[in-house]
Amino acid sequence: MRTPDVRAVFVRALSACPPLALLRVAACCAAACCVTACGTLATSPSWVGGGLAVAAPVRAAEEDAALAREQALLASQPKEIGARHILVMHDGSKSKPEGIRRTREEARARAQEALVKVRGGASFDQVVAEYSDEPGAAERGGDLGVFQRGTMVKSFSDIAFSLKIGEVSEVVETPFGFHIIKRTE
Template identity: 35%
Template sequence: MKRFIAVGLVWVFMLGAVVVNAAEKKSTKTGTAKKAAPEKWVAKINDKYITLEEFESRWNAIPFQYKYQYGLFGPEGKIRVLDTLVKNELLYQEGIKKGILNSETITQRIEDLKKQVVAEELLTRQMKGLEANDSEAMSYYNANKQEFGEPEQVRVRHILVKAETEANEVLAKLKKGEDLAKLAPEYSIDPGTKDKGGELGFFSRGQMVPEFEEAAFGLKVGERSGAIKTAYGYHIIESEEKKEGSQKSFDEVKEEAKNAAFQEKQRKLFEAYLEELGKKADVQLKQELLQ
């Protein structure tokens, strides 16, 4: 649900590792004494320990939706997370050896990640407690019924040619009883369908160019069109099958509608909040420099 506050697991771990280790690196510049092993640690990578406390902090910071998405539950999930932390630490230490941390590019990326995490935490707090009720779900359903059902679909074959004279030649052969599926490999210039007898499969409205769509949906099963001109050339379309559309009731999709209403509510709140911040701030743009 929290579409505006998502951040990849690996980057969460990497940001934490970079920030923590960078701080440790600074603190050890003043002395070379080796740190004693902490009392409770879950991993040791060279001289770096991942303490139980540090691990639990990282574990608890992983949003539930990520734990669900990646199946991170129970001891097995914790072991997978620890494995990721160890791998990231290995990569981090190797990068330090190669002097990568001090590069300008890495410094900028760390700053960018800090800004991202701070912004996401701000939005999390700003939207805390936000939810959509049944009335809002119903309103969304009524305004967006096309999202909650199966659209009408048609399955057709077609032959695409460049010139109208070629289309008329194909139509003449079809009128004499020849099979469109057998003529497609010979005449069609559509590389995706010519070797399949012109078979396009099922599609719904909005997936094809308007002229083609209007002709395809206007045919009865078994009917054939004339030469239909589009930006691609001339099509001869033959209807194979139709599936009538269906509409699901509100009760069938109540939770789905509620989630969609929540997303819409969240988006509007997000936009309003940004607009409010923009009005309070001194924001100046020099867009002419981007031309």
């Protein structure tokens, strides 16, 4: 007895189907084919770590946990704060004055030097006057007033809102340069 040609049987079955059913049959057959014949699309090799069936739920759970931590952190912080800052700019800084010619590394070193002075007991106003490149910073003592989280760039806000009143941050980089932030309220 001769075994029927699988392709011929499949083609005859498909030609008898209406167009919408044909699409369903084709999708179902393609999925069955991948599951049975070419396991690389349906699953990954064992050395990959379990394939999509294992990795995707783990990744989704990690993302959900990170989102929950972020939301809890934001809920625990005030809606608005007051802060002062020292801004040291470099030749790649956004909105820099014309006279700034230092490299990014030189700016980082200068900001670190200013931080050492502040932490060593120097007046924040004096260090602002000596180190800050922000126009008008010396006259204001680096005061930014009271602002909400979305007012400042994210990297600045994240640090500023995490500080306690009177606390001074480490050096923080933003597109505008390097900041030293002191929370005031």
